Structure formats: C-alpha cells, structure tokens
Amino acid sequence: MSDDSSSVAGHGCTTSDLAFADHDHSHCTSDVLARAEALAKASGARLTPVRRRVLEILLEEHKALGAYDVLQRLAAEGFGNQPPVAYRALEFLVDQGFAHRVRRLNAFTACMHPGEAHAPAFLICKTCAIVAEAPAEAVRAALDAAAKDLGFAIERTNIEALGLCPACQGQAA
Template sequence: MKRPAKAPSQSHDHRHCIEDAIAAAEKLCAVKGLRFTPLRRRVLELVWSSHRPVGAYALLDELRNEERGSAPPTVYRALDFLIENGLIHRIERMNAFIGCSHPGESHRGFFLICGECGNAEELQSDGVADTIAASASRRGFVARDMTLEVTGTCAGCRRSA
C-alpha cells in the first residue's frame, strides 16, 4: 500500500497492534457467534498495518497484489462487518478506515488527524460526547451517532519541523 512513512516513532512495531486487533476480533466473534472469515481477518490486518487511515481501494489493491482476487463489494462487506462490530472506524473526511482502539466497546470515535503525516489517533472522551449530546438535547435533537475529526499537526511532525 502506498502510505508515507510513520512519523511519530521509528521503534513502533505494528505487529503488536495487528496481533491485539486480531485477538480482540476473534474473541468478539466467538462471543457473538460470528464468522471471522479469512478475508475479514486480512482486511483487519491491513487496516491495522499503520496508524494512518487507509482507503478501500488501497485495501483492494493490496489484496489483489496478494492474489486474493477480491472484488470491491467483497471488500466493502468486510469493512461493513468490521465497522458494525466495533473493530474499525470510518474517517469520513478522508473516506478511509482505521483500527478501533477500543474494540467491541460502546464508544464514540474522536480522532486527531495529522495533516502532515496522515496518522490518526483515537481519543476516548465521555465528557466531549456528553457536552455535544446535552447541547443537541437542548435543541430537541437526539444524537444517535457522532464522530469528531480534528485536523492539525502531531507531536512527531512538529518536532521534525
């Protein structure tokens, strides 16, 4: 996949991220009685191969390079499964996907997205979610889902500048 080099840490080993994500997915699927197919597994591995959001067509290209011959609808079904089960998130502004730091937990996605290197970091903040829900409620609006995407420059890129 064509992704710029990860900026924050040269020593970070994504194998641990991938192993943790796969273990969480296997556990979740076992508990819910869901099938964790080889394609779903591979798509999850590819999404977690970096902390940079990845697009569906980049995933598709990688799967084709591996001679898995997946068609776009198949990849999108795998992505939908992973989203529905809280294993990945969709970054709307980038039309891309990133691994979930809190797999299987009910939470809202808040992301810091670096405009320099493209890395994204998921935050957990019930306070932010509560503030938004309360503001919406005062206007008679019931918030069903929310994702907050904040763009800026990460610490690694700021140090490099």
C-alpha cells in the same frame, strides 16, 4: 472505558499517544486481532479469511486506508480484485466495531478498543496521514447535553480533528 494513559491489554500500548510514537506495534496488532476474533466468535459473526486480512491490513499502521488501498492489497494477495470484496469486508468490520470510518479521509482505521463502549475522536495528521483514536467521552457528553437542550436526539457522531502530529510539528519548526 479507557483514558489516554491506560494500556491496551497490558502491552504498554496507550490509546491516544501511541500512534504518534515509535513502539512495538506487533503488540497492538496481536491484541486487537485476538479480541476481534473472540468477539466475533462470541457473537456468532464470521471473521472470514478476507475479513480477517482486511483487519490485519488496517492494523499494520496507525493510518486510515481507503477502500481501494485495501482492495489493491487484497488483490495482490489473491483475495480478489472487485470493489465489493473490500467494501463488504470493511462494512462488516465497522458493523462489528472492529474498525471506524474516518469520514474526512473517506477511509477506515482499525478500532483499537473492540468490544469496549467508547466515543473516540480521530486526530488526523494533515502531513503524514497518521490517525490516532483519542478518547472523547467528555466531548460526546457535552454534545449530547447541547442536543438535549434543543430537543434533538443524536444517533451517530464522528468527531475528527485535523492538525499536525508531534513528528510533523518538529519538522515544521
């Protein structure tokens, strides 16, 4: 598992601070896309042209996109304009661990750690809508312990925090 100081595949992309900093995003994109392709091939899952394009769209920025935002992009590129096109591709990406659903925004963001066991928290800037995937293993462990004390078995969590990114904090000051 990665912490927020580790780099993504040696490209200098860190896991949590990068979404809020200027960087060469092409390294993040190419690395995540290559890992997703390798994982899909290894598991026998089909990363069809539509699914691949949806992942590319999610990787273009560190923002979460709604299904209709994705659908508009797909339609403009000739991939079809019916909602199931986007929803099925997004569902596949989430099921494969290549994307996450950000429930607060009813949107999706690319997973920056496909194939890695991790418990992310999503840091959502309420002004610019940038989303960072931050490590939250300690939060998840505390939640699991609290649930266990109550005899509850957690099946799924989605940890999201709403606030201001560094750039928006600077503009507010």
